[in-house]
Amino acid sequence: MLRILYLTDTHLRGTAPASRTDDFAAAVKAKLAEVVGLAESLNAAAVVHGGDLFDLPEPGVGQVGEYLEILSKLHVPLFVVPGNHDIYGHNPSTLPRTLLGLLARVGVVRILDREPAIIEGGGVRFRLTGQGFHSEMDRRGPAEDYAVPPAARDNCDYAVHIVHGMLLPRAEISSAPFLPAATAAEDVLTVTGADYTLAGHYHSPWEMHVGGRVAANPGALVRVTSEARELARRPQVMVIEACRDGIRHRYIPLSSARPGEEVLDAARLDADRAREEARAEFLASLEAFGGGPHGVDPEEVLRETMNRMGVGPEVEAEVWWRFQEARV
Numbered sequence: 027m028l029r030i031l032y033l034t035d036t037h038l039r040g041t042a043p044a045s046r047t048d049d050f051a052a053a054v055k056a057k058l059a060e061v062v063g064l065a066e067s068l069n070a071a072a073v074v075h076g077g078d079l080f081d082l083p084e085p086g087v088g089q090v091g092e093y094l095e096i097l098s099k100l101h102v103p104l105f106v107v108p109g110n111h112d113i114y115g116h117n118p119s120t121l122p123r124t125l126l127g128l129l130a131r132v133g134v135v136r137i138l139d140r141e142p143a144i145i146e147g148g149g150v151r152f153r154l155t156g157q158g159f160h161s162e163m164d165r166r167g168p169a170e171d172y173a174v175p176p177a178a179r180d181n182c183d184y185a186v187h188i189v190h191g192m193l194l195p196r197a198e199i200s201s202a203p204f205l206p207a208a209t210a211a212e213d214v215l216t217v218t219g220a221d222y223t224l225a226g227h228y229h230s231p232w233e234m235h236v237g238g239r240v241a242a243n244p245g246a247l248v249r250v251t252s253e254a255r256e257l258a259r260r261p262q263v264m265v266i267e268a269c270r271d272g273i274r275h276r277y278i279p280l281s282s283a284r285p286g287e288e289v290l291d292a293a294r295l296d297a298d299r300a301r302e303e304a305r306a307e308f309l310a311s312l313e314a315f316g317g318g319p320h321g322v323d324p325e326e327v328l329r330e331t332m333n334r335m336g337v338g339p340e341v342e343a344e345v346w347w348r349f350q351e352a353r354v
C-alpha cells in the first residue's frame with residue numbers, strides 16, 4: 027500500500043486573524059503536529075500541500091519559524107504547489123523572493139510543478155504533478171492548468187495532479203453569483219488523464235466523480251474567516267492510498283481542531299459577510315463595466331503599474347514590502 031497525505035491552505039502567518047478568539051498560534055501548532063503524527067502513523071510516502079502554505083509571501087519568521095520547526099519533523103518529502111498568497115502579485119516568477127521559495131532553495135520543501143515527481147512504494151508508483159497559481163488561472167480552458175495528458179504515465183500506476191485554483195463542482199459555481207473566475211470540476215474530469223485532481227484555494231471541502239476519476243478539495247486546514255460554513259466546518263486532511271488493485275481516498279478530521287464556535291468570533295459573522303459581498307459585487311461590476319480580467323485586484327494593479335513603468339528590482343522589492351506591511 028502506498029499512501030500520500032494531502033492538506034491545503036494553512037495560511038501560516040505571524041499574527042492571529044481578527045476573526046479568531048482562541049490562542050491561534052497554539053491551535054495552528056497543534057494541527058501541524060497532528061499532521062506530522064498522521065504522516066508517521068499512516069506510513070505516508072509523501073505529504074502534499076495544495077498551496078497558500080503561508081498567508082503572505084514573507085510572513086514574520088519568528089512565529090512562522092515555530093510552525094516550520096514542527097513541519098521539519100516530517101520524515102518524508104513535503105511537496106508544495108504555490109498558492110496566490112505564497113507569491114507576489116499572482117506572479118510565479120516572484121517565488122525566489124518569498125519564504126516558500128527560500129525553503130525550496132534550501133531543500134526543506136519541494137515545489138511541485140509540471141515536472142513529474144515519482145513516488146514509489148509497496149509495488150506502486152505515483153506520478154505527482156502540480157500547477158501553482160498565476161494571473162491567468164481559471165481564465166483559460168479547463169485543460170490548460172487542471173489536466174494532464176491521458177498518455178503521460180511515465181510507467182506509473184496512478185497519476186495525481188494538484189492545482190491551486192478555483193476548481194469547484196458546477197453546482198457550487200452557479201450557486202455563488204459573486205464568485206470570481208472558476209473552473210468546473212466536471213469539465214476537468216472529462217479531459218484529464220489524472221486519476222486524482224486535487225485542488226486548494228477554495229476553503230470549503232467538496233468532491234466530484236466522473237468516469238472513475240476523482241476531483242476533490244478537503245478544505246482549508248486553518249479557519250481564518252468568520253463565515254457560517256467556517257463555523258460549522260471541521261478541518262481535515264485527505265489520504266490517498268493505492269495498491270496494485272486500485273486507488274481510493276478517505277478524509278481524516280483533525281482531532282486537535284476545536285468546534286468553530288470556540289475559535290471563531292460569531293459576532294463578526296454578519297459584518298464579515300456583508301463586507302465580502304460588497305467587495306465581490308464591486309469586483310463583479312468592474313468586470314461587467316469592461317475592466318476585463320485584470321486590474322481589479324490591488325496586487326494585480328501594482329504589478330501591472332510597475333511593469334508599465336519599468337521599475338527596477340530594488341524599487342519593486344520596496345513596493346511589495348510596503349504593500350505587505352500596509353495590508354497586515
Ligand SMILES: [Mn+2]
Pocket residue numbers: 077078109110111190226227228
Ligand atoms: Mn488561495
